[in-house]
Amino acid sequence: EVHLVESGGGLVQPGGSLRLSCAASGFTLGNYAMAWVRQAPGKGLEWVSDINFSGGSKSYADSVKGRFTIFRENAKNTLYLQMNDLKPEDTAVYYCAKYPGPGYLASYEFPVRGQGTQVTVSS
DSSP, X not given: OOEEEEEOOEEEOTTOOEEEEEEEESSOGGGXXXXXEEEOTTSOEEEEEEEOTTSSOEEEOTTTTTXXXXXXXXXXXXXXXXXXXXXXXXXXXXXXXXXXXXXXXXTOOOOSBOOOEEEEEOX
């Protein structure tokens, strides 16, 4: 059974940093592209970033480009999201999500994702 468990969220002041982790089990992380998505209060699911199976290809939403970095350690079955220069509009529940194959896809709805970790950016 696929399990994705996010951690690392919390309350941080604007301009601060957090590193999110996603521990994967029940499958071989290195065979799949992964993503981070988020959901702000009262809003729909928003894609944040993608990474292909090897980590050699990444993409970011314009809203986080230059501030967030996605990376993975396949040997540890763990996905990460380093978030710097956080803004109040980054407040959301962050989920890691699994693609069905080694590459990422456009307009994917992410049916396989973890339980989420709350990130709150506020002074």
